[in-house]
Amino acid sequence: MIRRLGTLAVLCLSCILGAPEVAAQTVHRCDRMPALSSVGYGVGTASGECYLWPGSSREIRLYYPREWGTPLAGDNNDRLAEIFATVRDSLATYTRSGLMTPPVTDRISIAYTTNIVPPRPDDEEGLITAAVTNSNNRRDGSCAILLVHDGLPGGTAMQFTVAHEVFHCVQINSYGQAYEDGGYWWQEGSAEFAANLVYPTYDDEHFSALQYVQDHAVFDQGLGYPATIFFQSLSNKVGTRMLAKILRRMPDTRDAGVQYTLLAGITGFDQHFHEFTREFVDRNVTDTSGGTMAQPNPRYRPRLRVEGDRDLELEVTAYEVGAAEITLAAGKKYSIANTASEELPWVSYKEEGADWQRFPPTTGFEVKRSCDGPVTVRFAMSAVSDQPDFFTMPVHVRAEDCDEPPPDCVARNRLPRCVIGEWNVGLDDLGGERGSYDQFKYHVIVHPDGKYEETLEQSNSATGPRFNGPGPGSVTMQSAVSASSKGWVCRVGDKGLRFIGTQTITHSQKMNSPSGDKTNSRSYPASAVTTDTGFACGTGSTTRPPFAHPANINILQERARRLGL
Secondary structure, three states, X not given: OEEEOOOOOOOOHHHHHOOOOOOOOOOEEOOOOOOHHHOOOOOOOOOEEEEEOOOOOOEEEEEEEHHHOOOOOOOOHHHHHHHHHHHHHHHHHHHHXXXXXXXXXXXXXXXXXXXXXXXXXOOOOOOEEEEEOOOOOOOOOEEEEEEEHHHOOOOHHHHHHHHHHHHHHHHHHHHOOOOOOOOHHHHHXXXXXXXXXXXXXXXXXXXXXXXXXXXXXXXXXXXXXXXXXXXXXXXXXHOHHHHHHHHHXXXXXOOHHHHHHHHHOOOOHHHHHHHHHHHHHHOOOEOOOOOEOOOOOOOOOOEEEEOOOEEEEEEEEOOOOEXXXXXXXXXXXXXXXXXXXXXXXXXXXXXXXXXXXXXXXXXXXXXXXXXXXXXXXXXXXXXXXOOOOEEEEEEEEEEEEOOOOOHHHHHOOOOOHHHOEEEEEEEEOOOOOOOEEEEEEEEEEEOOOOEEEEEEEEEEEEEEHHHOOOOOOOEEEEEEEEEEEEEEEEEEOOOEEEEEEEEEEEEEEEEEEOOEEEEEEEEOOOEEEEEEEEEOOOOOOOOXXXXXXXXXXXXXXXXXXXXXX
């Protein structure tokens, strides 16, 4: 396969840190330059230079074919030694990790040129930097690699690219699938991962991982390079030796139908892919170096806020990464249950600060800490199937009143006696425009166990000629806004209280005129409300509570203004 830079910017770490040092070793000239057509390149004569890496149990040759481009000025023994050392280190890593198994790759030819041979087709995109050219799949331990200097940066990028191509040689000899017709996704994705094993800190594979598209199947990732993030996750779970066994079972065709059937038949693949899905949603795939791989932000479908009961659907297509997120309003106790009876995909859920849990298929689960504040629950969905199935899991979100105080309330001191009781506050004729009459009422009960109920009401009536309708006479307009809430009161420090609950707002209007009466009312869904206030024992009365709860007419007026009432 070929390795392209495309439109990605390649970070030249060697420009910043300096290229890794390569042990100095004399590079020998070959006795003769063979015809390149005889060593796996299909075309090419014996015109050029040939170099041999000495002291190695494997035969590694580097060719400078003059007919494909004159060797660049400045290429010297150090550059040759760097290429040879990269091949040597790659083969050693693949042997040690168990990725290379018999028949091993022990004869590698590298043609280093400034041109692309054969010429690049017009429909090829990007810049070819390297390619494995022997398409006869001989599995005799040999392999031919083409390095194109014009598209190949030096330093770490060159070393990573060579390691990538050497693993293609391993794929040809150790795994045996038809290389040219094989699935790009696993060949290129696993080669990016393998090169990272050789050079864990170079992170060239991060550029590929960032291109992973979660709503495409894992085997439908463009030219396949983005699948490196899947193979990294898989290797982290099963190890490189088991990964090699899985790679041997990968398809030898790009046909999508074969991909579905073959992957569905690999034991444990459904679990492996679901674990990758969880990590993708978390953006937490661990790199070989021990850090976290770069990857795109997950897209949540759906992503919504839930207040009260709600029905929704979790959806995923086979071999795609499914993600959903719901934020549950505070002040209610929530449970989430599956309402389907048919076969379901793999689904996990995760609350803030907790670990992933499998979604119980029959009982559902109860959300923790929602009585104390808003809680976000994320879902990771995946499915493995022998065909492009689309899975839907309907779920029901159930909201109930909190029977117990929020955890923070339990941990705090008991409420002072002075804030326990019932108060009614009423204010009449608060002023306003001429001809209008405003009234405000506030009623609150704080129980010994910490529960509270609260009602705030504002009413207004106005009569006058400014409300005249089409007929003679005056018009009377009456309006009212009420807000009712209930929940828990928690003590905060020495002089503070926190009201945590749910609130419902209702607005009504009535107009009396000679032309007829009109009535309009509107209620709004319950919403979470949290209010901090202070208190001072000894300052209250039978009609006024000892806490400075912001229950005044401005509160209702502001709420009405925001709601457009």
